[in-house]
Amino acid sequence: MAPTSRIYLTRHAQAEHNATGDSTIADALLTKLGEQQAARLPSLTPELQGVVEVVIASPLRRTLQSASLGYAEAIKRLGGDGKIVCLPQAQECNDVPCDTGSLREVLETQPYFAKYDLSLLTPDWTSKQGFYAAHSDSLDARAQWVRQYLRDRPEQHIALVAHGDFLRRLTKEPESYWANAEVRLFEFDPNAVHTDACPLTHVAHVAEGDWTDAAAPEPVPxxxxxxxxxxxxxxxxxxxxxxxxxxxxxxxxxxxxxxxxxxxxxxxxxxxxxxxxxxxxxxxxxxx
Missing domain, CATH: 1.20.5 (Single alpha-helices involved in coiled-coils or other helix-helix interfaces)
Known part of the structure; x- marks a missing residue:
């Protein structure tokens, strides 16, 4: 257990549904621009690449791509893409096709994604029902589960690549918008880290990201x-x-x-x- 760990939360780079506004694209991939956004992260975060001890990612295809490109140097040091922890609980909130992942057996037939360790992907991870339902109570419970999971890991420097809506739930910052390929550093609130809620507190912006899709409102300073x-x-x-x-x-x-x-x-x-x-x-x- 590492309640003093530093959590580097990262939003995926631009994906097809971001660029087109089409939410019917199933398990959207990164666009060419998205690949460029993710690929430049290592040069923007050289110190981070050297200290990260584990890279965790939502198993949607755009987040896996963003993790591989955005943390390329760290992943190489840690043993390759097979060492990325594919965490289905960190998937996006909504129950539309672009935010619904692919079944494990489908990903295993796709050469780019077969390289990942998909052992945590249970048959229900794409169901958007029960624990994965797009309901406020379920989403809050899932976000709390992920915070507890991060708290209970032994590493001191943890990178998590996920999605804008889920990151807002995870950090309990509903009005905080995330750019593509943005990285922020969080730590657990020392006064509440041992509670069930184990809230995170924002420490710093590590990489500002790219607002190419749209200029989202800034959080209230x-x-x-x-x-x-x-x-x-x-x-x-x-x-x-x-x-x-x-x-x-x-x-x-x-x-x-x-x-x-x-x-x-x-x-x-x-x-x-x-x-x-x-x-x-x-x-x-x-x-x-």
Whole structure:
């Protein structure tokens, strides 16, 4: 048991359903961009690659791919992809096809996935019923089971590759959005680590991830420094845009004024022409 362990939670990289918005894609694979996102994690986390003692992953195909690519150096050091712990309890929450895994016998027929140790995949792991049901109570119970599982492992440095919705359940941070291939460090709350809930507390961002799919809302910052940082980012993002809009607005107003000036000048010329014509007529009628 290692209640003082450091848990590196990682969201999978971009998968097909993320890119297309199509939830009917069964057990979605990574896109080419997703492969690139995951493959650059080792260069972003060199220290982490050297200290991780075990890599655990949800057995959905995108999380297995993300684990192999994102923790490639650590996995090589630990003995290869066969050493990844495929944990069905860490699967995604929803009962749609893209969030439902493949049966063990199906994965074993696919060369890329047959290399993993799939011994923990029971026949019901894809059922989305009972323990795996997409029901709030079941999801909370499953998240608590995973926290207890992580707490009871002997390693001090544990990497878990999972899914956005499940990571929110696991950390009890429902408003905290995760980018593709994002890594955050958590530790167990020392005051409650021995309780059934054994909650996790956020320590640091290890790798920021990629928001290519969509810009999700930022979590509410908890400190003055975080507020200042967010304010600065907002200024950087929006002030130039506002200036452009204001400049565009001023330019538009100037165009309108210039057009009015042209119209007034034309009206004055027309008025002068009419006056000239009337004067000529009057001279013709009243010759000296």
């Amino acid at each position: 908890a400190t003055h420094a975080a507020l200042s940082s967010m304010e600065e980012r907002v200024k950087q993002m929006y002030v130039p845009t506002l200036l452009i809009c204001r400049q565009a607005s001023l330019a538009s107003q100037n165009d309108v004024l210039a057009d009015l000036d042209r119209r007034l000048e034309a009206a004055e010329r027309k008025k002068a022409e009419v006056r000239g014509w009337d004067s000529h007529k009057l001279e013709q009628r009243n010759p000296l």
